[in-house]
Amino acid sequence: MKTESTAFLIAENNVLKSCLNAENKAYFEKIISYMRAISLLKNELEIENILLNLLKDLLVAQENGESALAYFGKNPQEMCEGLIENIGKRSFKETLTSLLAISGGYLLITLFLGLFMLI
Numbered sequence: 001m002k003t004e005s006t007a008f009l010i011a012e013n014n015v016l017k018s019c020l021n022a023e024n025k026a027y028f029e030k031i032i033s034y035m036r037a038i039s040l041l042k043n044e045l046e047i048e049n050i051l052l053n054l055l056k057d058l059l060v061a062q063e064n065g066e067s068a069l070a071y072f073g074k075n076p077q078e079m080c081e082g083l084i085e086n087i088g089k090r091s092f093k094e095t096l097t098s099l100l101a102i103s104g105g106y107l108l109i110t111l112f113l114g115l116f117m118l119i
Helices: 004-017 022-038 044-063 068-072 076-084 092-118
Strands: none
Touching: 004 022, 004 044, 022 044, 022 068, 022 076, 044 068, 044 076
16 A cells, blocks of 8 residues: 555656667666565555665766666676665555455455456
8 A cells, every 4th residue: 555655656667767768778677576576565655765766866967978787787686685675564554455445346346347347
């Protein structure tokens, strides 16, 4: 479940991401995808803070003519794994809330499609 702080960081990340060139944006999207997938198990606010810091670093590197590939390396997933090792896990309540939201969404979509097929 997103707090106001997390939602603010996500919005700030999206604004800053628009300043990246196409190559760096594509690379950073891989980082975002991996880190946010991990956020189901880790503290989401910490993940978004890390993403913001990585993005700011990448923008400075880009201003200096360096690509994301050169700055972060060839394997974004490996780089991310090193960063997330020390991130705290989500509380049981946060994890349960996320799983219930995902399950509820799946159930609603399944029911909707089932009703649609009957018509």
